[in-house]
Amino acid sequence: MTGSPFTTEHDELRARVRRWVDEELLPHVDEWEAADLFPDDVFHRAGELGFLGLSVPVEDGGQGWDYWATAVFLEEISRASGSIAMGLGVQTDMCTPQIRQFGTPEQVERYLKPAYRGEKIGSVGITEPDVGSDVASIRTHAKPTADGWVINGSKMYITNGVRADWVTMVVRTSEQDPSAPSAGMSLFLVDTDLPGFSISKKLDKLGMRSSDTALLFLDDVHVPADALLGTEHEGVKQLMWGLQGERLAGGLLALGGAQMMFDQLLEDAGVRPGAGTGSLRSQRLRDRIAELATDLEANRRLIYDCCDKWNQGVYARTEIAMVKLAAAQLASRIADEVMQLQAGNGYRVGDARESAWRDARLHRIGGGSDEVQRQVISRMMGL
């Protein structure tokens, strides 16, 4: 249809993802939320269905689609649950792109292709306890040994961190230079079954409860020389290279979540007894829905513009940060409006609205908080 970037093939892909979500995921989501973990099999099955690495060339183990396929997938998977969407999003767009860009053919074979097949689960390790968003303060370090490196330190807020087969990790590989505190870091692909690697804690979170988030601890973890990803000391640069894709994926996940909750709001508004068109209560609600619908559409259009440029090899850095900021806030606002409509009753534990509301709150914190995005945007605006 005119005005839509999606072709018939994309529409078919969307239907396939939706069918998987409806038939294989949604029936179990409550149970997985209650159990605080969705099964590893979700990754395997996604790989089997060809949903991981959709926009990656076939020779790298992907499906060879354009970026719109990723947009379809991330939007649709958000309908399953925030946790599943986040876990898979980390797999497809956060821990793997650096391997594709900077990896050796061996690393591609060993990590990337199995990841796209859903056989290996990955995670990405940047943040550290007491460091937050400040990459320059990273303290985890790798010292060269005869046949590789030995890594010591810890990593915080690691999505997929409890079950990951490997972590794409940034660590310090030279002494900190006070004049260039972000220099001298490198990326490593760290296998989680190495001696000295441990999960200090599975973090207990407000929402995204069936996603596993870990505090990791590395105590003299010996990695081989070929665990280094890309160029030594170029870690932060390589990390930043991947940032645009992560943010855009983050925006798409937030958009997908916002759309899912908006649909819920419409449904709730429609079925609410006594709220027939024209009633006073309904008029208030109509206004709120009209405003939210408009905000949602504005977010969608800006995200799609970013996707369109991305497809043409153009990274709209400022707009991507804007989209991340705006979509995260919108998701929270819609979640809040869904709550508001329930008035005094609050939310039953186990109700999808209740978990969606808690899940949505993460978007404004994770993947670079609102404040970080504003800082980034203002820098890009030349401020």
Add this chain to the structure above:
Amino acid sequence: MTGSPFTTEHDELRARVRRWVDEELLPHVDEWEAADLFPDDVFHRAGELGFLGLSVPVEDGGQGWDYWATAVFLEEISRASGSIAMGLGVQTDMCTPQIRQFGTPEQVERYLKPAYRGEKIGSVGITEPDVGSDVASIRTHAKPTADGWVINGSKMYITNGVRADWVTMVVRTSEQDPSAPSAGMSLFLVDTDLPGFSISKKLDKLGMRSSDTALLFLDDVHVPADALLGTEHEGVKQLMWGLQGERLAGGLLALGGAQMMFDQLLEDAGVRPGAGTGSLRSQRLRDRIAELATDLEANRRLIYDCCDKWNQGVYARTEIAMVKLAAAQLASRIADEVMQLQAGNGYRVGDARESAWRDARLHRIGGGSDEVQRQVISRMMGL
């Protein structure tokens, strides 16, 4: 009535001020707005009626009331116009309190008593071009001479500045010490008819148009030794002493303006054709009015709490800054809502709504902008 801080005497005072506003001011306000100046006689008449210096002891030339009388006056005078309220507010609560606190008996006789009688018009000179709210950057300076001082420099945004008889002015009286940039300044009472004193420009403003705001220029202005107010080099401290009263008065003026526009909103809502109770349009409006009414009441209660403490000699510094911030923003919001109700028609020039809308915008800028108040509040919160 219970819950109200005002006694029967205050209510009578309110009625008197209101009568003056209704009978002697409002009939001419349009004309004065068009002429970009309200007449000096407004000051004279206010003095004659005993409205200046209401809360000042009789021995200082005031009326000997408590602070609630000032609250009554500032609220009510706001109904005349933003300009008149601001002009009189500067006279009663911004350029005179320092004289009362730090002045010699001669200064009280020469400036304060005539000011309360409405015979002399005063203004206060702090801000300078290119300096803004930053007192430490003040460059106007006074050098001692044999029989007094010679002042050079300029002062910006001076309310009443075109017609003032004197300016309560802060100027630098020693070289700037980089380690204490706000030190070494003093207050002066500068007569505006001295040689070398000139009005560079009457500023052309968005609103508050019948109030005169000036850029002043001082070129070798010789003032006598007794023009010094209070202690030499203690100017900033003395200035800060007066700040609480200025802010509280600013809050009361903003509250008065907000109440006036809220009354207009109610009137407009009532008389709007087709907007009978229960109509869809009316429901939207009812919600907005309920929210604004609540905000207005919250502001009133916090301001009154500050007034109550003030009356007992307690300066609630944090709350006063909060009140200034909140009431200024609320006045702007209500003005905006009054506009919104007029929908596509916009505002006729000459309509009281149109000028009130422009006038209200100043509260967020003048007397310490929103940003300055936030800075002050956060400091007082220990941040």
Add this chain to the structure above:
Amino acid sequence: MLKLDPEAFAAEPALPLFREEHDAYREAARDFVTAVITDNVEDWEVDREYPRELFRTVGAAGHFGAQFDPQWGGAGPDLVASAVFAEELARCGSAGLVADLRAHAAFACRYLDRYGTDEQKQRYLAPSIAGELVGGVGVAEVDDAGTVDGLALRAVRDGNDWVLDGADALVLNGSWADYLIVPAASDTSTPDPEVMLFILDTAAAGVERHRHLRGGWRTSHTAELSCTAVRVPDENRLGRPGDEVAAITEQLVWERLLLALCAVVAAEVSLEQAIAYTRERQAFGRPVASFQVWQHRFADLGTEVELARSLTYHALRLYVAEEEGEDVLPGELDRATAMAKLYTDRVAQRTADECVQAHGGAGYLTEYPAQRYWRDTRLGVPGGGSVDTLREIVARSYGL
């Protein structure tokens, strides 16, 4: 010139509220709450449970009795003191537990005190003030037309008993209370039935209760009540026949006021903790609290908390005045309490949300209370009317 007597204006506070003894009581209440409750809150939240024995402890310390007559074991009547206890209790930061204790003392006991017979007071009020009996209340709302909303319990007379059938979806402190104050209708199928109030012994046959499991208020014992042919003796009917709707309406005003007081405290506590956290937490080599965007945001939040507090204290002042028989403009108290509830809920929710944000990643971890305030304030609206109802009350008060 005006003629007046300067002597007429003394610098006495024109708007008194708390007296010295209230300040002293606040200090004692704060120490008590900290030691007995606050220090255990994190554990109780994890367990979704706290010891029912707490009612006895609080009662024994005399904190349920501030507004009640010594005849029934109270220390009052002093409404201001009971407001002080409500505030200090709210500082514990566990909104569910606070809701339970508030429902017991401020709602159930207050219903009994105002509308009960001496015999009912002897049987229920006195042991409740002592914390030996635990009470709960069904949440009713009164709509524009003065109709009690959502009445789903039906009461039919049978001899000296009433037979109750139906369900009440929202009963505060309901799952473990010994008795419940519940409204019921003579006939739930007509639009304007007779409304009655009952003291329902929960041990009666046919009473079933299901505790709510919600995203917030994890420690609360809010429950759904269902009654199947429950017999209630007529002596447990509460209030004078015909006055029940007025009683419910009157009670709602007090509920709104208490909820507003607690919302202000919730906002204040969450702000205090967020500021403390950002002072400690380093980012980019300096405390988060040293960043201007946080300083200004905290300034805005602090401002809203103070506005909320002044607005609510004014409503309390009016309430106390009316209770003490002073002249209050008709409708003024209704408006003031509706405004207080409307404004404080908004402030509490916004403050809690920003305070989660101020914690960064830690804001999303259950080990920090920030996320609890966020959940609790958002869910903390039952009782006292929805946003729409409150707006209606305010709009109507202006003749709209």
Add this chain to the structure above:
Amino acid sequence: MLKLDPEAFAAEPALPLFREEHDAYREAARDFVTAVITDNVEDWEVDREYPRELFRTVGAAGHFGAQFDPQWGGAGPDLVASAVFAEELARCGSAGLVADLRAHAAFACRYLDRYGTDEQKQRYLAPSIAGELVGGVGVAEVDDAGTVDGLALRAVRDGNDWVLDGADALVLNGSWADYLIVPAASDTSTPDPEVMLFILDTAAAGVERHRHLRGGWRTSHTAELSCTAVRVPDENRLGRPGDEVAAITEQLVWERLLLALCAVVAAEVSLEQAIAYTRERQAFGRPVASFQVWQHRFADLGTEVELARSLTYHALRLYVAEEEGEDVLPGELDRATAMAKLYTDRVAQRTADECVQAHGGAGYLTEYPAQRYWRDTRLGVPGGGSVDTLREIVARSYGL
């Protein structure tokens, strides 16, 4: 595994809008507007007037003709190019003048082009595109029921003429236009009269016009029109009888779209200037733009401007597609343009307000344009429907 052909996905833009020639035209239009208009805006705003000759200058340069056929002196049809001109014109920062020129080219000319006879086009459209005649339009709104709102002009047939009586409160470019496109009703006393459109020569006897004096739009020639027994020949009736309401509705969609495009530009220009000002302006020894609160606020505003732009360009894309006969989902264009107008007005107003604030004291001085954007964006809503109407359109589109 999915089976698919990777070759099927080329990296062509999926959402094309501006082509290379549009970018080139934008540059030319920007230079033209800067030299001919922007450089004079401050003077014109002080005078509340600009030379009427401007229409001829703009027409001679070909800028009115982008969307019209060469047969009438146009360079099109190219709607995108005319949108580019509307945007570039809006950059001049004088919303009143912009409204006049937009009313002339995008509204009056477009009415003539779409609904006029060849003879009407010859007489009015061609000289208007050349800037030799100046057109204006009466602002109509169509409510939920498809009724044209606020029709106060009545037209009664008399021989070959229509006799017009009554007043139209809001006629864009009305005080000095040579002709006006105005709606009129067969009978203003019935609720559902026949609606007609006329080309009204303003030289006709009985025409009176009063230019509006408003807080914003100081250079605009928006006027109140009053007609006393004005005779309009039947040949000046516009559009096929019976289709007038559809024509007005159709035109409203285009008006909304253009107003949205201009609102985005207004927000962008005011933001650019505020940023430039705060870079220069020192406070506490450093540029205001270096304070984090301003950096973050500008980031928020920039984000909203980009959201507004994407939303509006999407509506334009749909409009062009529908105009070119492509499939667009029914109702999608209506919704998209209503959303664009709703969102961009909000953004423009908020941005202008924050940009006044960013100027500090200078924001309140008329010598800086910040206060003008603030006045103009707040007043800049006539045409295309009120906030309430737009929300209704959006809500209805979701089946509410």
